[in-house]
Each structure stands twice: as C-alpha cells, then as structure tokens.
Amino acid sequence: MDVSTPVRDERAGKTPEIDWQAALAEHGRWLRTVVHARLGEPQAVEDVMQEISLAAVRQRAPLADASKIAPWLYRLAVTQSLLYRRKQGRRRKLTANYARQARPEQESGREADxxxxxxxxxxxxxxxxxxxxxxxxxxxxxxxxxxxxxxxxxxxxxxxxxxxxxxxxxxxxxxxxxxxxxxxxxxxxxx
Missing domain, CATH: 1.10.10.10 (Winged helix-like DNA-binding domain superfamily/Winged helix DNA-binding domain)
Known part of the structure; x- marks a missing residue:
C-alpha cells in the first residue's frame, strides 16, 4: 500500500507545500478508523474529521518531509479525538454503537438458524x-x-x-x- 502523499511544486530552497486535500482524501479511511476506535460514534467521527481537516490546512509550520504525513495525521487524529471527548464532557466507549448496528446478514434469502x-x-x-x-x-x-x-x-x-x-x-x-x-x-x- 503506497503511503506517499501528493506534494505541490517544490520551489527552489523552500519546503514543498503539501496538497492537504489530496493527503486527507488518501489517508481519510484509516484516519476514520482511528477516530472511530477512540470515540465509537459515527457522527463524532465526522465532526472530528472536519477538525482534522481544518487543523491540517491551518498548520503553520510546514512538514519538511512528505513521508512523515501519515504519522503526523495519526497524531493529529488522536489529539483531535481527545479534544472532542473533553468538549463533550464524558468518556465514550470504543464500541458504543456496534451493538445496535451489528446483526447477522441473511444469507442468499434464507433464514439464518x-x-x-x-x-x-x-x-x-x-x-x-x-x-x-x-x-x-x-x-x-x-x-x-x-x-x-x-x-x-x-x-x-x-x-x-x-x-x-x-x-x-x-x-x-x-x-x-x-x-x-x-x-x-x-x-x-x-x-
């Protein structure tokens, strides 16, 4: 699996500018898994992903090494998840909504035993x-x-x-x- 992230043109002597929209699109799926594992609520995942997007775009110090984007986004996802939890004022369980969502699928129209x-x-x-x-x-x-x-x-x-x-x-x-x-x-x- 390729973890390289698109980088905009590198100007002479300057740190390359990262295309955050492309980076977030590339890493979004596994970032959602990280956030969901920490919060356990689908709506909370979307809220935190918005915060991650904003924080990535607003970051002031550019990353010098584009290969470090995935670990940086991971740390950002963890931080934003913790901030969201504090903002809500209560601890959320890892799998709060799984119980309501997880039901066995009907196999090819037959009733399951x-x-x-x-x-x-x-x-x-x-x-x-x-x-x-x-x-x-x-x-x-x-x-x-x-x-x-x-x-x-x-x-x-x-x-x-x-x-x-x-x-x-x-x-x-x-x-x-x-x-x-x-x-x-x-x-x-x-x-």
Whole structure:
C-alpha cells in the first residue's frame, strides 16, 4: 500500500507545500478508523474529521518531509479525538454503537438458524465487552489491524513506529484481548 502523499511544486530552497486535500482524501479511511476506535460514534467521527481537516490546512509550520504525513495525521487524529471527548464532557466507549448496528446478514434469502444467530450475537457482544475493557491503544491497534486488514508494516507506517514495535504491540494487544475474553467467559459461565 503506497503511503506517499501528493506534494505541490517544490520551489527552489523552500519546503514543498503539501496538497492537504489530496493527503486527507488518501489517508481519510484509516484516519476514520482511528477516530472511530477512540470515540465509537459515527457522527463524532465526522465532526472530528472536519477538525482534522481544518487543523491540517491551518498548520503553520510546514512538514519538511512528505513521508512523515501519515504519522503526523495519526497524531493529529488522536489529539483531535481527545479534544472532542473533553468538549463533550464524558468518556465514550470504543464500541458504543456496534451493538445496535451489528446483526447477522441473511444469507442468499434464507433464514439464518436462530441458534447460530444467537451464538454469533453473544460472541460479538463478548468481543465488544472485552475490547471496551482493553487500554484504548490496544483496542485501536486491533481495530485497525482487523477492520483494514493491514500488515505490520502498513500499520507501523501509519502510526509512525517500526514494524518490530508494531508486531510486539499487536502481540500484547491480542494477549490482553484473550485474557479479557477468558475472564468474561468465566464470569458469564458462573451466572
């Protein structure tokens, strides 16, 4: 996946001017995933994406290296998400709207088996609850990995860290998710 961003003409001796409209269009999808992982509400994602766009266009110090746009946008997305949360005055869960939106699709016009539907719904709910109990960074990395289906390298480039560090973070996040799922299943089984 190419992470280069369009840059306007570079004038002699000056830092190249970045075409922010093109950069935001190119990186918008995964930025939305980052914001959604932090806020959990579709309308909030749109509000924060507007703030990210404004902040990118208004930034005063030009980026000297166009290859650093993705990590800079990532940091901007995280910052704007935190500012939005503070502005709202309450903490939002990672997966607040997933429960209402996630329902099994009907397969080729056939009714799904009610038992399978119920079991799948319960598994999704357990995963949602386990993700909500994880540190935000872990939930965000897992959401990006599995919703965007990116490699370690692609994730690392977007987040501005080394692939080895990304592999370690993802491994720890998966382990924490497994532990949370195990704890939830034991708790649910005891009821």
């Amino acid at each position: 009610p038992l399978q539907w119920l079991l799948a719904d319960e598994r999704r709910e357990l995963v949602r609850r386990a993700l909500a109990r994880l540190p935000r960074r872990d939930a965000e990395i897992l959401s990006l990995k599995y919703s965007e289906n990116w490699s370690y390298r692609e994730l690392a480039e977007r987040l501005g860290i080394s692939p080895a560090a990304m592999q370690a973070r993802l491994h720890r996040a998966r382990q924490r998710l497994r532990n949370e799922l195990a704890a939830l299943e034991v708790t649910e089984g005891d009821l």
